Amino acid sequence: MKRLDGHCGRVLTMVAALGVLVPASRLLGEEAAPLLLWYDAPAKNWEREALPIGNGRLGAMVFGKVAEERLQFNVDSLWTGDENPSGGYGSMGGYQAFGDLFIRLPGHTDADEYRRELDLAEGVVRISYRYGGVSYRREYFCSHPDQVLVARLTAEKPDSHTGTIELADAHDGTVAAENNRLVSAGALKNGLRYEAQALVLHEGGTLVAEMAGLTFTNCNSLTVLLAAATDYAMDAGRNWRGNPPRERAAGTLNPAAGKSYGALRSAHVKDHRSLFDRVALDVGRTAPEARNQPTDKRLGAYKQGGADPDLEELLFQFGRYLMIGCSRPGSLPANLQGLWNDKNRAPWHSDYHTNSNIQMNYWPAEPANLPECHRPLLALVRSQLPLWRKATRADKEFTRGGKPARGWTVRTSHNITGGMGWKWNKPGNAWHAQHFWEHYAFGGDKTYLRKVAYPVLKEVCQFWEDHLKALPDGRLVAPNGWSPEHGPTGDGCSYHQELIWDAFTNYIEAADALGIDHAYRDKVAAMREMLLVPAVGRWGQLQEWMEDRDKPDDHHRHLSHLVGLHPGRQFSPLTTPKLAKAAEVSLRGRGDGGTGWSKAWKISQWARLLDGDHAYKMLRGTLKSRIARNLYNLHPPFQIDGNFGATAGVCEMLLQSHLRTDDGRYRVHLLPALPSAWKMGRVTGLRARGGFEVDITWEDGRLTEATLRSALGRPLRVRYGEKTAEHRLKAGEAIRLDGDFKRI
Numbered sequence: 043m044k045r046l047d048g049h050c051g052r053v054l055t056m057v058a059a060l061g062v063l064v065p066a067s068r069l070l071g072e073e074a075a076p077l078l079l080w081y082d083a084p085a086k087n088w089e090r091e092a093l094p095i096g097n098g099r100l101g102a103m104v105f106g107k108v109a110e111e112r113l114q115f116n117v118d119s120l121w122t123g124d125e126n127p128s129g130g131y132g133s134m135g136g137y138q139a140f141g142d143l144f145i146r147l148p149g150h151t152d153a154d155e156y157r158r159e160l161d162l163a164e165g166v167v168r169i170s171y172r173y174g175g176v177s178y179r180r181e182y183f184c185s186h187p188d189q190v191l192v193a194r195l196t197a198e199k200p201d202s203h204t205g206t207i208e209l210a211d212a213h214d215g216t217v218a219a220e221n222n223r224l225v226s227a228g229a230l231k232n233g234l235r236y237e238a239q240a241l242v243l244h245e246g247g248t249l250v251a252e253m254a255g256l257t258f259t260n261c262n263s264l265t266v267l268l269a270a271a272t273d274y275a276m277d278a279g280r281n282w283r284g285n286p287p288r289e290r291a292a293g294t295l296n297p298a299a300g301k302s303y304g305a306l307r308s309a310h311v312k313d314h315r316s317l318f319d320r321v322a323l324d325v326g327r328t329a330p331e332a333r334n335q336p337t338d339k340r341l342g343a344y345k346q347g348g349a350d351p352d353l354e355e356l357l358f359q360f361g362r363y364l365m366i367g368c369s370r371p372g373s374l375p376a377n378l379q380g381l382w383n384d385k386n387r388a389p390w391h392s393d394y395h396t397n398s399n400i401q402m403n404y405w406p407a408e409p410a411n412l413p414e415c416h417r418p419l420l421a422l423v424r425s426q427l428p429l430w431r432k433a434t435r436a437d438k439e440f441t442r443g444g445k446p447a448r449g450w451t452v453r454t455s456h457n458i459t460g461g462m463g464w465k466w467n468k469p470g471n472a473w474h475a476q477h478f479w480e481h482y483a484f485g486g487d488k489t490y491l492r493k494v495a496y497p498v499l500k501e502v503c504q505f506w507e508d509h510l511k512a513l514p515d516g517r518l519v520a521p522n523g524w525s526p527e528h529g530p531t532g533d534g535c536s537y538h539q540e541l542i543w544d545a546f547t548n549y550i551e552a553a554d555a556l557g558i559d560h561a562y563r564d565k566v567a568a569m570r571e572m573l574l575v576p577a578v579g580r581w582g583q584l585q586e587w588m589e590d591r592d593k594p595d596d597h598h599r600h601l602s603h604l605v606g607l608h609p610g611r612q613f614s615p616l617t618t619p620k621l622a623k624a625a626e627v628s629l630r631g632r633g634d635g636g637t638g639w640s641k642a643w644k645i646s647q648w649a650r651l652l653d654g655d656h657a658y659k660m661l662r663g664t665l666k667s668r669i670a671r672n673l674y675n676l677h678p679p680f681q682i683d684g685n686f687g688a689t690a691g692v693c694e695m696l697l698q699s700h701l702r703t704d705d706g707r708y709r710v711h712l713l714p715a716l717p718s719a720w721k722m723g724r725v726t727g728l729r730a731r732g733g734f735e736v737d738i739t740w741e742d743g744r745l746t747e748a749t750l751r752s753a754l755g756r757p758l759r760v761r762y763g764e765k766t767a768e769h770r771l772k773a774g775e776a777i778r779l780d781g782d783f784k785r786i
């Protein structure tokens with residue numbers, strides 16, 4: 043993919059234009075830069091150095107320590123808390139640390155030739171070093187097909203492994219060793235039970251159980267399989283409890299133990315690659331001298347102002363890697379830290395925040411070609427609805443003339459058992475609903491739309507139908523709202539108005555796509571017409587509140603009043619230039635700083651304003667100031683939304699498809715915000731709404747070729763710069779366009 047084949051003639055120009063980096067000979071025919079994070083020392087710090095592996099449900103942070111290896115592991119459903127919707131954090135609880143697996147090799151203290159790496163494409167962490175004249179290798183991965191964490195230790199010489207293996211429990215559970223198995227088990231205060239089992243298989247030497255650990259002596263190699271589970275079930279009707287954790291852990295561990303390491307590894311790599319390999323990105327070539335440096339050193343050089351396009355690609359792909367690692371069908375959605383957490387009192391409870399964070403986690407899922415990873419969010423929201431409905435009905439805030447609003451909404455935080463924390467985030471329902479719509483907009487599955495998304499969208503419309511209030515002039519506003527974490531409470535906050543507009547629009551398009559509910563569809567369309575549209579204020583800004591009280595020097599991290607620009611579609615330079623201009627003024631006012639997620643969001647915001655250089659400035663700013671040595675995004679502390687936001691931002695820079703034409707065509711906009719820094723490049727496998735998959739190549743900052751594959755046969759208007767062209771492709775058909783937009 044990193045080959046830029048067949049453009050020999052233009053390479054010199056390209057290199058001259060870049061003015062940096064690499065001799066032309068190196069650009070041609072060179073192998074792709076491997077997608078590796080690598081380091082020449084073990085991790086000391088969990089948050090900033092250890093490397094994540096995960097299968098959606100079970101994950102670990104690998105330290106790569108030589109004499110005392112530490113794998114700090116988690117299971118996504120290990121939560122305290124209950125169903126209480128009152129907003130108290132005590133009962134809402136939070137996501138918990140599970141435990142550690144320690145592999146001790148006493149004596150291995152003076153290792154050299156040390157290397158620790160995470161291979162994003164294979165989903166494997168590798169450690170290698172030399173000790174006592176012997177080369178040692180370790181590999182770690184979390185397998186989705188086999189639902190176990192696998193650790194493998196080998197050496198080039200037999201009998202080289204002597205040491206102990208221990209399990210540590212992060213709560214008050216018990217740990218026991220029997221034969222070649224370690225078991226840790228316990229229960230949280232809310233009654234949730236959990237269990238981890240580690241099974242050690244050895245070749246050569248001996249293995250004995252002692253107290254709470256296993257001792258191995260003179261083994262040639264070791265394979266450790268770790269399974270862990272809770273008895274959580276995503277089902278209110280069963281009181282959120284399912285099969286016992288022992289049954290679940292043993293149920294995955296025992297079959298995995300019957301497979302060879304090679305079989306486990308190849309099933310894992312095949313599964314991982316089937317998702318990861320769908321998208322490839324090349325935005326330029328880093329000189330090998332820079333590229334061959336360890337990742338932390340490269341990041342250091344980047345922070346000093348160096349150019350490193352491969353590092354930008356690595357950050358993009360790391361977001362996709364993390365998504366595969368913490369959100370797979372059947373798992374819980376990515377929380378504030380994905381699923382990686384070493385604390386029982388994690389920052390913000392490592393929960394689900396509904397006023398930007400959980401949504402940002404899922405912005406890359408559809409465009410970056412991981413739509414199945416989106417499903418855990420949709421599944422969790424659906425599972426919570428019975429409780430959220432009850433809580434919404436019970437609060438007099440949502441009662442008008444003695445009648446409670448239909449439907450549901452959410453507070454700022456929620457857990458996995460119907461409990462909610464902090465203030466109401468009233469349009470959180472519309473924001474969650476947007477994800478149900480987007481999954482359809484990209485994938486086009488009408489059965490899913492009818493059965494899953496449509497009822498959610500309609501119920502959100504009904505909530506707002508009951509809760510909206512008419513101003514004296516008839517315009518409709520959301521009453522008593524709050525622009526997240528900023529300013530006073532009042533009617534008609536732009537954040538509310540824009541998200542309601544979004545829910546109404548998505549509902550209307552859903553009803554049209556299914557050809558149903560004409561009367562209600564028209565009613566929602568009429569309400570949308572009456573919704574107050576945010577005003578342009580005294581300094582040209584898009585007002586955050588109904589009153590013109592925005593301050594031009596207010597650098598608050600939230601960009602709530604700009605949700606209609608991104609991730610929504612109410613404002614765009616192409617359809618509403620005046621409001622888009624006002625959004626730009628507001629965005630400029632917010633400045634280029636911000637916490638990890640805030641900065642990452644600005645990449646997408648500037649991309650939606652079609653300003654590639656400013657989007658790139660925010661991407662660069664993210665990498666320079668908000669990325670740890672292990673590439674985790676730092677709010678600070680570590681918060682995974684910034685990683686996902688950055689990956690989504692790169693997608694928005696290269697391809698946009700959020701606008702429809704009046705006749706319903708999907709507008710697919712190629713390279714809408716290509717920065718001048720990315721002179722030459724190629725992306726393959728990005729997805730656009732309407733069921734398109736797109737590959738784009740550019741040189742000298744200009745499109746040279748695009749391929750659009752249609753899965754659904756939907757009508758299409760492609761745009762590049764000022765040019766547009768309309769095409770009707772059959773389902774399964776592809777078109778290739780050259781730089782002049784001609785079909786080839």
Ligand code: FUC
Binds near residue numbers: 390399527637639681
């Ligand atoms: C929102 C943000 C904070 C933080 C928290 C998890 O409340 O305003 O900055 O990201 O979520």
